[in-house]
Amino acid sequence: xxxxxxxxxxxxxxxxxxxxxxxxxxxxxxxxxxxxxxxxxxxxxxxxxxxxxxxxxxxxxxxxxxxxxxxxxxxxxxxxxxxxxxxxxxxxxxxxxxxxxxxxxxxxxxxxxxxxxxxxxxxxxxxxxxxxxxxxxxxxxxxxxxxxxxxxxxxxxxxxxxxxxxxxxxxxxxxxxxxxxxxxxxxxxxxxxxxxxxxxxxxxxxxxxxxxxxxxxxxxxxxxxxxxxxxxxxxxxxxxxxxxxxxxx
Amino acid sequence: xxxxxxxxxxxxxxxxxxxxxxxxxxxxxxxxxxxxxxxxxxxxxxxxxxxxxxxxxxxxxxxxxxxxxxxxxxxxxxxxxxxxxxxxxxxxxxxxxxxxxxxxxxxxxxxxxxxxxxxxxxxxxxxxxxxxxxxxxxxxxxxxxxxxxxxxxxxxxxxxxxxxxxxxxxxxxxxxxxxxxxxxxxxxxxxxxxxxxxxxxxxxxxxxxxxxxxxxxxxxxxxxxxxxxxxxxxxxxxxxxxxxxxxxxxxxxxxxxxxxxxxxxxxxxxxxxxxxxxxxxxxxxxxxxxxxxxxxxxxxxxxxxxxxxxxxxxxxx
Numbered sequence: 228x229x230x231x232x233x234x235x236x237x238x239x240x241x242x243x244x245x246x247x248x249x250x251x252x253x254x255x256x257x258x259x260x261x262x263x264x265x266x267x268x269x270x271x272x273x274x275x276x277x278x279x280x281x282x283x284x285x286x287x288x289x290x291x292x293x294x295x296x297x298x299x300x301x302x303x304x305x306x307x308x309x310x311x312x313x314x315x316x317x318x319x320x321x322x323x324x325x326x327x328x329x330x331x332x333x334x335x336x337x338x339x340x341x342x343x344x345x346x347x348x349x350x351x352x353x354x355x356x357x358x359x360x361x362x363x364x365x366x367x368x369x370x371x372x373x374x375x376x377x378x379x380x381x382x383x384x385x386x387x388x389x390x391x392x393x394x395x396x397x398x399x400x401x402x403x404x405x406x407x408x409x410x411x412x413x414x415x416x417x418x419x420x421x422x423x424x425x426x427x428x429x430x431x432x433x434x435x436x437x438x439x440x441x442x443x444x445x446x447x448x449x450x451x452x453x454x455x456x457x458x459x460x461x462x463x464x465x466x467x468x469x470x471x472x473x474x475x476x
Numbered sequence: 477x478x479x480x481x482x483x484x485x486x487x488x489x490x491x492x493x494x495x496x497x498x499x500x501x502x503x504x505x506x507x508x509x510x511x512x513x514x515x516x517x518x519x520x521x522x523x524x525x526x527x528x529x530x531x532x533x534x535x536x537x538x539x540x541x542x543x544x545x546x547x548x549x550x551x552x553x554x555x556x557x558x559x560x561x562x563x564x565x566x567x568x569x570x571x572x573x574x575x576x577x578x579x580x581x582x583x584x585x586x587x588x589x590x591x592x593x594x595x596x597x598x599x600x601x602x603x604x605x606x607x608x609x610x611x612x613x614x615x616x617x618x619x620x621x622x623x624x625x626x627x628x629x630x631x632x633x634x635x636x637x638x639x640x641x642x643x644x645x646x647x648x649x650x651x652x653x654x655x656x657x658x659x660x661x662x663x664x665x666x667x668x669x670x671x672x673x674x675x676x677x678x679x680x681x682x683x684x685x686x687x688x689x690x691x692x693x694x695x696x697x698x699x700x701x702x703x704x705x706x707x708x709x710x711x712x713x714x715x716x717x718x719x720x721x722x723x724x725x726x727x728x729x730x731x732x733x734x735x736x737x738x739x740x741x742x743x744x745x746x747x748x749x750x751x752x753x754x755x756x757x758x759x760x761x762x763x764x765x766x767x768x769x770x771x772x773x774x775x776x777x778x779x780x781x782x783x784x785x786x787x788x789x790x791x792x793x
Contacts, residue, residue: 240720243739244607253608264721321576322585347720349603351588356546356576365547365652368573381655385715386569387668389659393545396651405721406714441585445598445611453746456767458758462780465752465770466788473750473767475672475729476696476791 228282228397230273231337232307233328234266234289234298237348250446262298265343267410269403272373273341274306274411281375284308286335290327292316296426303421304413310424311335315431315438321349323438325357330434332362337398339380344369344402355402365395371406477596478507480556482549482565482574485512485520487542492669493566495527495630500623501564502529502631503593509534510638511556513549515542521640528636538645543654546574551646553578557618562596567622568668579620586620587612591627605720605743626669626726667699667716671792672729675701675718675745676711679734679755679774683711688778689733695785701725701745703735719744734774737762754778 238244239259246253262270276282287302288311289295299310313327332340345352359366367373367382371390374381384391385404413421431438459465469476479501484491494510501508509532510524521535534556540548557563563578565571567589579586591609592600598613599621614621667673674696676689686700693700701718702711718725720743730748735741737753737760745751746765753766756773763769770777785791 238604240740241738244604246608253604320585322580322583325580347605350605351586352572353576353579353586353588356573357580359547360550360577360580365649366573366577369569384569386657387666389657391657392655394653394655399651441614441616442587443613443615445613447603447608447610450602450606450609450747453751453765453767456751456763456765456769458763458769458771462770462772462777463784465768466781466784468768469729469750469752470788473729475750476785476788 228339229284229286229335229337230276230282230339230341231286231288231332231335232269232273232302233340233342233354234270234287234302235263235343235346236260236289236291236295236298237263237346240264240347246447246449250448252444252447260294260297262301263343263346265345265403265405266298268405268407269341269343270302270305270307271408271410272403275408276375277306286311286337288313288328288331290315290319290324290431299426300421301413303424303426304418305411308424310426312426312428313431313434314428318440319438320440320442321351321353321357322441323436324354325361326436327431327434328354328358329361330436332358339397340400342402344404355400359400362398362400365399366402367393367395367399368402369404370401371404373401373407477505477561478509478559479505479562479564480560481508481510482553482563482571483510483512483520483524484566484568484570485514485517487514487517488519490520490523491570492630493568493625495633496625496628497564497566497623498527498529498631499628500590500593504562504564504596507531509560511553512536513541513552515539523633525638525640526634526636527638528632530636530638533638533640534643535640536643536645540645540648544570545649545652545654546577547649547652548646549574550577550581551649554581555646556643557582560618562619562621564621564623566625568625571622575620575622582618582620584616584618584620585614586622587614588622589624590621591624605724606747607743664693665697665699667701667718667725668723670699670725670727672696672698672731673701673718673725673727673745673748674698674731674733675703675735676706676733677703677735678705678709680706680711686712688775691782692778692785695782696791703738703741705738732762732766733778735762736760737765
């Protein structure tokens with residue numbers, strides 16, 4: 228079995244995101260970037276399945292500017308076998324990302340495609356479902372447990388009401404929740420070895436996918452600031468304020 | 477222009493967030509239709525027809541919709557899509573799972589998780605877990621939109637009498653199968669929708685001490701949350717995590733106990749209507765977003781808090 232894992236380079240989740248003064252976006256210059264957190268879970272799960280003997284090859288793919296390939300190198304360092312970097316500059320919307328992935332799936336013919344359930348930059352939560360639609364494959368989104376069977380996957384999904392289990396026939400798309408596993412860290416020797424693993428570069432334009440934005444970003448602004456609160460002296464004052472001033476209890 | 481809202485329900489009744497989605501949908505256009513895909517779901521169609529702002533209910537009843545599988549829903553929705561300028565649903569796990577599958581087949585770039593309707597094609601949506609707000613304009617002819625339910629008031633449930641039109645089921649998708657659903661068996665409200673949330677952080681020191689939190693949660697009928705630090709330290713399970721990598725909550729009252737206020741936690745709760753912080757470090761960043769800050773040792777403050785609540789004659793539920 229072959230697993231394709233898609234990873235995205237985003238602003239590190241520990242960085243305080245700052246909005247640009249001209250309202251055109253958020254500051255990314257000299258800001259720490261890393262792999263989108265649930266994409267790490269997707270890589271980890273693929274590696275675990277390979278370690279269990281149920282998968283033969285893991286291909287990690289990213290779509291983005293030159294530096295995006297760092298995320299593929301990281302995936303290679305924790306166990307992916309080879310990488311693909313589809314080069315494209317600027318914002319690529321999930322619809323275009325899924326069309327690019329569809330082209331790669333047609334070429335690579337993986338049995339499974341894994342990715343994080345959502346990217347923590349645009350918070351769209353679309354790509355996996357869109358790719359599943361374009362391929363007419365089943366989708367197992369927000370996966371917190373995956374059981375690989377003969378020709379299907381049993382997937383436990385995190386839904387608002389609790390947990391839902393579905394069975395999807397292979398080939399299938401899985402989008403991963405943070406609860407799926409604990410991503411491992413790459414060891415230094417493995418980081419060195421990853422540098423020698425093959426990483427193919429493809430220009431998005433060569434795939435014949437239109438990546439032009441369909442959604443115009445008119446402005447990006449800071450969320451409204453909370454007005455300064457007060458310090459209360461003790462618990463009874465706090466309860467009194469909640470009851471009589473804020474009227475929430 | 478006309479809007480098609482995909483209802484979320486449990487075959488017996490509409491899920492509460494559907495009413496919030498109705499409010500948002502009406503702001504896009506008044507010509508609002510609701511599509512109900514369910515099994516033995518007549519009661520759902522009837523409730524939908526009673527929502528005053530709904531002009532028409534399309535009801536498709538078939539066993540393939542029993543468990544709301546997105547792959548089955550999609551073909552039925554696509555059949556009706558032609559007649560509408562907008563297709564919308566709630567941005568909870570139901571809508572997040574479903575809408576992109578529809579959008580991709582309609583070749584539309586979806587606008588996710590809107591918190592404000594500026595015009596029929598322009599919306600406000602949070603990005604970076606709410607650390608920035610983006611105003612976006614969709615240039616697609618047909619628009620697929622998911623709505624953050626907590627940003628809109630629920631529409632009234634009764635007073636209307638829209639016509640209910642029956643429609644044929646779409647094609648069944650063979651490669652996905654529902655197995656089971658385990659609803660959280662808790663008497664407490666669900667974290668994502670609770671009116672009050674009380675969360676503990678690393679300051680709780682261990683899992684045993686979360687009893688102090690649960691006693692207050694019981695009293696207030698609140699959901700229990702936690703910071704990532706508390707989860708990572710093993711004090712509480714990850715399904716309680718509030719923050720950028722956990723759940724984003726917007727309750728009427730959020731009580732942060734022993735939580736310093738790391739960026740990633742603030743991203744998950746700072747839109748709450750009222751925030752209370754209890755922390756012994758007066759310099760903790762959580763105080764910068766708190767409406768009411770109490771600088772105190774939580775092991776003294778929490779029992780006192782419970783005692784004070786017990787003294788109250790009434791507590792809102």
